[in-house]
Amino acid sequence: MDSWQSPIAPGISWYQATVGERAAYPALDGSKTVDVAIVGGGYTGLQAACNLAKSGVSVALIEAHRFGDGASGRNGGQMGTGQRWWPEDLEKELGYERSKALFDMAEDAKRYLLDFAKIHGIEMDYMPGQMNVSHKPGHDKEYRANAEIAAERYDYPHISFMDRRETAERLGTKDYYCGVRDMGTGHIHPLKLLVGLARAAQEAGAQLYEMTKATAIRRTRNGPDGKIVIETPSGVLTTDRALVATNAYVGNLEPATAAHIMPIGSFIAATAPLDDFPDVIPGGEAVADSRFVVRYFRKSRDNRLLFGGREVYSSRDPKDTANAIRKQIVATYPALKNVEIIHAWGGNVGITLPRQPFVKEVMPGVTSIGGYSGHGVMLSNYCGKLYADMVAGKATELDHLAALDIPAFPGGQRLRTPLLFLALTWFALRDRLW
Ligand SMILES: Cc1cc2nc3c(=O)[nH]c(=O)nc-3n(C[C@H](O)[C@H](O)[C@H](O)COP(=O)(O)OP(=O)(O)OC[C@H]3O[C@@H](n4cnc5c(N)ncnc54)[C@H](O)[C@@H]3O)c2cc1C
16 A cells, blocks of 8 residues: 555655555445534544544544545655744743743643553654754854753743854754754654554544545534534444644635644655765754745754755645656755655645644534644644544643634635735745845
8 A cells, every 4th residue: 555645735755655554444335423523633633533442432433535535645744843933932922821821731732642652662763853943043052041941931941052163063964053952852654543443442442434535514503402514425424523624725624724723735755765974963853944945954854854844835646746856865965866755745734824723613513623733743633632522522722722713814715825826936945045
């Protein structure tokens, strides 16, 4: 099954080629009534299904394609720390208490994910370390402060400042001016996690269906007697509660989700093993840079460079993706000009306007969760688990996210995509010019 091509994202990923045996799940065949129905088989949906089933709730999950065909099986694998923004920046907007609560929640997310993998015997190729680096001079003060603030105000002593020399040594390129190195996090093989998660959800008793697209979600009537109905071509799910976990792939299914979470194409290439280039990230950490169109790269366990970048208007042809990423690799690592690119692929990152997750009850009994804005590897797994806790009536850290003010993208259904592309192109241009 190593040649499976996701119908909704370009290119066969290196993850697909190296994931090994993966189970296929049946399509829904006939109608069912369950306590909770979930639409979307990425980390968010599968974690919710797994945890609901573990607590004895009857749960059915439908995925339009194969599990992981969206972002969860194809991402950069970087777990990160905290939220998408540095805590000191969130603090300016939300105050210390809320920023600290969001930081602590992300730490819980990190612990949860590593424990989950251990408990369920999921070998997800974890490698420690992540570095954030500045592509412009003059930012030493901010990066140094980031490490200090993390230790002193956020009880997180794992980040250290890197000056230009150390940054060059640890990355194997002179392209960056300074950075921070976080040894309290790491990076993973995202599809190995996804496949293990689906197995765990099935073993817990969740009813899992692939190749089953939800075509409509509606309530039969408002009020306590009303039911939620999810239509598919091969049957109807009737339920009291539903989770929309479609993230950037929501399409026309649910309008509030579509108005708040926009898809942005992001692309990754995997090189041949870099055995002749020991200077490239010798410590094996992941890297994310400070560009608006972030370049994120890391070594795999078998010593390849997995290099991600984003082209807002990129063609969806994997050959063009390989060429575009090759240029970025060579700009960063000139010595790799002849390196072979073995795989190139892409996927849609779900972003929100303030780049913070979207958690909202979009109609009575129906919650939508997504929009992790490129920071969802650990958060989406945890949010799925927290959704299950919420259904069980527990107070959860999901409330911290639900309290965030996430406005809809401007422009309405017709204009929001062109307006967003215009804005992104402007910021991407700034990366190149300044
Ligand atoms: C190229 C790329 C690189 C990334 N790199 C990183 C990274 O390094 N670190 C990080 O933290 N985050 C990263 N992300 C983001 C991260 O992958 C996501 O935040 C996370 O996987 C979101 O999971 P999810 O389950 O919410 O959504 P998804 O995994 O996108 O799943 C949504 C699913 O819903 C299904 N669906 C949609 N509509 C329907 C329907 N009508 N019926 C049934 N099913 C439907 C889709 O087919 C899809 O499988 C990256 C994303 C991409 C694309």
